[in-house]
């Protein structure tokens with residue numbers, strides 16, 4: 001008979017792996033942990049599965065430790081590799097931006113070490129399969145149904161499902177069926193990108209960090225005619241390290257309406273720049289308060305923010321590594337990358353190529369341009385992609401979970417517990433990372449996810465300890 005697990009984690013990208021490491025440090029002896037991963041990989045997920053050395057972390061190494069209470073954990077790991085003859089030079093202060101594949105190796109190695117340290121005390125079982133449903137069993141456990149027909153019973157389940165990849169932001173009836181083969185919906189699908197020849201004209205829909213990765217990948221393969229298009233045509237800003245201006249703590253302690261908040265932040269950045277300082281110090285100073293500020297906004301203000309300000313916020317908050325910024329600038333200077341503000345209206349087919357009808361920002365005139373390929377670099381930008389997952393859709397249908405009020409992801413409480421259709425925290429179900437963006441907003445990067453993982457692990461371990469204590473008390477009676 002299959003064992004009953006104490007905790008099952010579904011999805012083993014960064015969030016699932018960080019949670020597993022934190023749980024292993026906290027769960028009592030004899031606990032069982034099931035790690036369900038669709039592709040069998042641990043610690044990679046969308047962000048860190050890349051093998052391309054041009055794809056760098058957008059945060060310097062001193063700020064991206066996996067452990068919330070040990071900021072130098074990653075740097076020490078890098079140094080230990082160097083001692084063993086590893087490649088690359090990591091400056092003592094940690095102001096460098098390493099390859100994302102190296103970060104994946106670090107996450108994996110941290111996980112492996114945690115497993116080895118708790119071996120014999122905690123049973124860890126990797127399960128390679130997609131999870132398709134979660135139901136309640138008669139015994140009150142969560143029964144996870146896997147795509148291969150197996151089931152797993154667990155007392156606690158953590159959904160670490162990532163973002164999900166969305167389709168091109170165009171109604172399906174605006175895309176000619178014949179053009180479909182020339183549209184790449186998933187920009188992380190390397191084999192599809194490899195189909196693009198050097199002479200191709202390529203439209204990249206989206207101008208954020210996903211576009212930047214894709215442009216660098218294609219440019220390296222010799223593709224020289226790239227056009228990146230988004231509503232505002234804004235590119236992410238560059239990081240500057242060491243920080244030219246110390247982070248400015250932001251003094252906003254009571255709820256403020258969006259317009260006042262925007263004026264305060266812009267005013268603070270302008271004042272700092274007038275004094276010769278760097279605006280990044282204000283944006284970075286906001287970060288510890290962003291979750292609280294987001295939660296203090298009304299639902300209407302949150303929607304307004306997403307519609308009108310998010311594009312500006314994103315390029316200032318999610319910045320590129322300096323080397324990536326320089327490579328992108330060189331592509332633009334060489335005329336190999338054009339950035340256009342506008343909207344795609346439709347994609348037809350003419351002379352065997354996608355004919356893209358677009359309207360530039362500020363004009364009413366539609367123009368049609370022929371490309372060889374269209375790549376959806378806005379694949380992560382759409383709200384509530386996760387609701388399209390059968391696993392999540394089934395939870396919504398059963399009333400065991402619900403979408404958050406503005407439709408960005410799964411609704412959770414402050415402890416990351418799923419809220420049921422009536423808004424009550426359900427027993428033993430948690431979500432971490434991007435699916436919880438509706439509640440926390442600032443929850444998609446390592447710094448926030450590692451803290452969330454530690455908090456959820458503490459909560460689960462405390463409940464298990466309480467339940468074990470009650471069982472022992474009952475036996476003693």
Ligand SMILES: Cc1cc2nc3c(=O)[nH]c(=O)nc-3n(C[C@H](O)[C@H](O)[C@H](O)COP(=O)(O)OP(=O)(O)OC[C@H]3O[C@@H](n4cnc5c(N)ncnc54)[C@H](O)[C@@H]3O)c2cc1C
Nearest residue numbers: 011013014015038045046047057058130131162433445446
């Ligand atoms: C390209 C990119 C670069 C980034 N760079 C940085 C950076 O430099 N610094 C930083 O701080 N942050 C960065 N981030 C943000 C952050 O690190 C990621 O968002 C984070 O990795 C999210 O991890 P996750 O585990 O929640 O999701 P993911 O990494 O997407 O992992 C989710 C996993 O769950 C699996 N899964 C989903 N559904 C199921 C199912 N039903 N059954 C089984 N498995 C399932 C998926 O296959 C996937 O492996 C980056 C993000 C991206 C996308």
